[in-house]
Amino acid sequence: MAIDPLSNARSERRWAFAMVGAAMMMLFAIVWASLSPHMNPPSNIENVDPNTLHIAGEFTEDNLGTQVDAKGRVTTRIVTSQFSFAPECVVVPQDMQVTFRFVSPDVIHGLLVVGTNINTMVVPGYVSQVHTMFDKPGDMLMPCHEFCGLGHSQMVAHVRVVPIADFKPDENGRVACAEH
Amino acid sequence: MNNPADTDPDITDPTLAAHLDEAPSGAFALAGIAVALLLVAWAIIYLFVFLPRGPVG
Amino acid sequence: MGYVLTTFFIMGFGYFVAESALRQPLPAPRLAWLGFILGIVGTVMVVATVLTGHASVMFTFYPPLTASPIFYLGLVLVVVGSWIWCVLMLVAMMRWKRANPGQPVPLAMYATAANAVLWLWTTIGVAVELLFVVIPAAFGWTQTVDVGLTRTLFSWTLHAIVYFWLIPAYIAFYTIAPQAAGGRLFSDLMARASFILFLLCGLPVGLHHLFMDPEHSTGFKSIQMILTVLVAVPTLLTVFTVTASMETAGRLRGGKGLFGWIGALPWERPMVLATGLSFFMLWFGGFGGLINMSYGMNAMVHNTSWVSAHFHMIFGGSVVIMYFAIAYHIWPSLAGRAAPSVALQRIQLWLWAVGMMVMSMPWHWLGLNGQVRRVAQFDYADPSMSWWTPWMAVSLAGGFVLVVSAALFIWNLVSFHVERSAGVYPAPVKYATALHPDQPVPAALNGFALWNVFVLILMAAAYSYPIAQFFILNPPQAVVHRVDR
Structure with a gap:
C-alpha cells in the first residue's frame, strides 16, 4: 500500500x-x-549641519538642557559628542508631555533611558526627536548605546524626573539639575 | 529528485505506510506547542513590558 | 569573526555539496583556490589592522569613524573571494541541469545555489558603501561622509547577510538530519519554497535595523517591518517540515503515539543531537528576534544586550552548532576514516549549547533593563548598574564553557588525522530522500530566473526612495574621524 x-x-x-x-x-x-x-520609532527627517550647530541656532550652549516655552511646552535639548552628553543631567516633569531633541557634532551616537521606551540613534546631520511622558519620579540612567570610539563606555547621562510641583522653571523658562 | 545512491534500500513504501499512519500528528503537536509558547512569550513582553513603558514617537 | 568563520565555512561546505550532491567534479577548482587565497590574504589584512589598533570601528564600520584603508581593502578581498564561490556554485548547477535535462536539481545543491544568489544580492549594499564612500574617505580623497546614506547602504546587507550564514544550517536540517536520523524528508517542495522565501523576504527588510534612526520615515520603516514579519514564515515552515521529517525517522524506528517518536530518535548521532539542540536554541533566538522586529517594541531593546543575546542564540547557537555537526558529518569522507570518538563530538555539542544558553540568557534580562551593548566596561559602582554584576559573572562562566567547547571541536577534527587506530573507510555522505521522491518539481522551484525578478521589484519598492532621498534632500555631511592615527 x-x-x-x-x-x-x-x-x-x-x-x-x-x-x-x-x-x-x-x-x-x-x-x-x-x-x-x-x-x-522616532522618525522625523530633520536636518542640522553638524559642523555649525554649536555656533548658532537651537543647539548653542545656552539653549541646552530643559526649557519651557511661552505656551508651556517642555523641550529638552542635548548634544551628544565624543565622549559625553551636554548636559550630563537633565530635569523633566512627571506626567507632562516632554520633547527630547538630540544632535551630534561628530560621529554616530545613540541613547536609551533605562526602563522606558525612549531609544534613538543620534546621526550627525539629523535632529533626533522623541516625545514621551514619564509616569514615575526618579533618576534614570541614559547611556550612549552606539559604539562611538574608544571612550564609548564612559559616555553616560541621567534624566531626573520630578513631580510637577517641584518642577520650577526660572525667568527664562530653564530648569537645571543643580537646583533639584 | 533523488540520486539512487542516496536512497536507503531498507525503507520501502510498505514500511513507510505501516509506520506513518499517525504522522505528522506528532510534528503538529510538538511544533504547535513550541509556536504557541512563542506567541505567549511575545504577548507577555508586549502587554507587561512594552505597553507600560509608555508612548514614544 | 562573523565574516570570516561564516564565509570560509559556507564556501567549503558549498564546494562539498557541489561535488557530493551533484556527483560531478567542481568546475574550475583553480578559481576556487584563488577565491580561498583572496579570502586568506583579506583576513590577514583585516586582523593585522584590528590587532594593531588601526581599525577600532567594529565590523559595522560606523562612518564617519574611519579606519586604515588596509582594513577595508581586506574585507573587499574576502567578499571578492566569496563572489568567485557564488559564480562557481551557479555554474556547477547549470552544468548539472544541462547534463540532466528535465530533472530537478538535488535539494542540497538547489539551496546552496539559492544562497549564492542571495549573497550576490546581499553584498551589493556593502560593496557600494565601501567602494564609493568609505574607502575614498579612508584614503583621504574625501573629507566628509553622508552618514545616513552609509547607514542605509549597510542596512541593505545587514539583514540578508545573516540569512547567508543561516542557510547552510537549514540545508543540514532538510537534507542531512532526516537521513542521519534514519527517516525521510517530509517534503522536498516545502524545503524549496522555504529557501525561495528566504531569498525573497531576506533582502528588502534591512531598514528594521534602522527603526531608531532619524533619517528614515515611519512609512518606509513600516513597509520593511511588514516584510520582516513575512520573513518569520519560512522559519516557521521549516520548524514543521523538519520536525515532521524527524517524526518519520522516530516512527520508522518504532516510536508510537503523539510524542513517543522523540525518544525513539537516535540521539547518540551527532547530527541528530545537534539538530535537537539547534531547534531548542532557535526558540529563544526566534523569540528575541520577534521582539526586535516588532517596530515600536524595538525601542525597548535596540542596541542593548538583548540584541547580543538574540544574535548569539540564533547565530552562535542554532547556526554554529549545525556548522559543527556538518563538519563532523563530512569529515570522515574528507579524511578517509571514521571518527575516532563520537562521544567526544557529543560532549562538544552539549558544552556548546549549555555554554551558549548560560552566556546569553542573562543578556536578555539585562538588555531589557537597559544594559547597552558594545561597551568595554560598566561603572558597577553606579547603583543603577551594580545589580548587573552577578548576572555578568554567570554570563562569563558560560563564555568559559564555550572556549572549552571550541577547543574540543578543533581537537575532534585534528584527531581524525593523528589517531592511527581510526576505523574503517566510511561510506560517502548521503542526502535525505523525500517521502515522495517522485513528486514533480515545478520549473519555478528548479531555477532562480523568476525569483530574481521578484527580488528586483521588492528591492526597488523597499529601497529606491530610502536611498534616493539622500541625493534629493542632500543632507549635511559629517567630517571624517580617523581612528588609525
Whole structure:
C-alpha cells in the first residue's frame, strides 16, 4: 500500500495558514500600538549641519538642557559628542508631555533611558526627536548605546524626573539639575 | 529528485505506510506547542513590558 | 569573526555539496583556490589592522569613524573571494541541469545555489558603501561622509547577510538530519519554497535595523517591518517540515503515539543531537528576534544586550552548532576514516549549547533593563548598574564553557588525522530522500530566473526612495574621524 502523496502537502498547507495567521496577529498588535497609543520609532527627517550647530541656532550652549516655552511646552535639548552628553543631567516633569531633541557634532551616537521606551540613534546631520511622558519620579540612567570610539563606555547621562510641583522653571523658562 | 545512491534500500513504501499512519500528528503537536509558547512569550513582553513603558514617537 | 568563520565555512561546505550532491567534479577548482587565497590574504589584512589598533570601528564600520584603508581593502578581498564561490556554485548547477535535462536539481545543491544568489544580492549594499564612500574617505580623497546614506547602504546587507550564514544550517536540517536520523524528508517542495522565501523576504527588510534612526520615515520603516514579519514564515515552515521529517525517522524506528517518536530518535548521532539542540536554541533566538522586529517594541531593546543575546542564540547557537555537526558529518569522507570518538563530538555539542544558553540568557534580562551593548566596561559602582554584576559573572562562566567547547571541536577534527587506530573507510555522505521522491518539481522551484525578478521589484519598492532621498534632500555631511592615527 502506498501512502497518499498529497497528504503531506495538505498538512503543510494547514500549518502554513496557521503560521501566517500567527504572524498577522502580531502585525495587528504592532500596528494598533503605533496608531492608538502612538508608540512609533522616532522618525522625523530633520536636518542640522553638524559642523555649525554649536555656533548658532537651537543647539548653542545656552539653549541646552530643559526649557519651557511661552505656551508651556517642555523641550529638552542635548548634544551628544565624543565622549559625553551636554548636559550630563537633565530635569523633566512627571506626567507632562516632554520633547527630547538630540544632535551630534561628530560621529554616530545613540541613547536609551533605562526602563522606558525612549531609544534613538543620534546621526550627525539629523535632529533626533522623541516625545514621551514619564509616569514615575526618579533618576534614570541614559547611556550612549552606539559604539562611538574608544571612550564609548564612559559616555553616560541621567534624566531626573520630578513631580510637577517641584518642577520650577526660572525667568527664562530653564530648569537645571543643580537646583533639584 | 533523488540520486539512487542516496536512497536507503531498507525503507520501502510498505514500511513507510505501516509506520506513518499517525504522522505528522506528532510534528503538529510538538511544533504547535513550541509556536504557541512563542506567541505567549511575545504577548507577555508586549502587554507587561512594552505597553507600560509608555508612548514614544 | 562573523565574516570570516561564516564565509570560509559556507564556501567549503558549498564546494562539498557541489561535488557530493551533484556527483560531478567542481568546475574550475583553480578559481576556487584563488577565491580561498583572496579570502586568506583579506583576513590577514583585516586582523593585522584590528590587532594593531588601526581599525577600532567594529565590523559595522560606523562612518564617519574611519579606519586604515588596509582594513577595508581586506574585507573587499574576502567578499571578492566569496563572489568567485557564488559564480562557481551557479555554474556547477547549470552544468548539472544541462547534463540532466528535465530533472530537478538535488535539494542540497538547489539551496546552496539559492544562497549564492542571495549573497550576490546581499553584498551589493556593502560593496557600494565601501567602494564609493568609505574607502575614498579612508584614503583621504574625501573629507566628509553622508552618514545616513552609509547607514542605509549597510542596512541593505545587514539583514540578508545573516540569512547567508543561516542557510547552510537549514540545508543540514532538510537534507542531512532526516537521513542521519534514519527517516525521510517530509517534503522536498516545502524545503524549496522555504529557501525561495528566504531569498525573497531576506533582502528588502534591512531598514528594521534602522527603526531608531532619524533619517528614515515611519512609512518606509513600516513597509520593511511588514516584510520582516513575512520573513518569520519560512522559519516557521521549516520548524514543521523538519520536525515532521524527524517524526518519520522516530516512527520508522518504532516510536508510537503523539510524542513517543522523540525518544525513539537516535540521539547518540551527532547530527541528530545537534539538530535537537539547534531547534531548542532557535526558540529563544526566534523569540528575541520577534521582539526586535516588532517596530515600536524595538525601542525597548535596540542596541542593548538583548540584541547580543538574540544574535548569539540564533547565530552562535542554532547556526554554529549545525556548522559543527556538518563538519563532523563530512569529515570522515574528507579524511578517509571514521571518527575516532563520537562521544567526544557529543560532549562538544552539549558544552556548546549549555555554554551558549548560560552566556546569553542573562543578556536578555539585562538588555531589557537597559544594559547597552558594545561597551568595554560598566561603572558597577553606579547603583543603577551594580545589580548587573552577578548576572555578568554567570554570563562569563558560560563564555568559559564555550572556549572549552571550541577547543574540543578543533581537537575532534585534528584527531581524525593523528589517531592511527581510526576505523574503517566510511561510506560517502548521503542526502535525505523525500517521502515522495517522485513528486514533480515545478520549473519555478528548479531555477532562480523568476525569483530574481521578484527580488528586483521588492528591492526597488523597499529601497529606491530610502536611498534616493539622500541625493534629493542632500543632507549635511559629517567630517571624517580617523581612528588609525
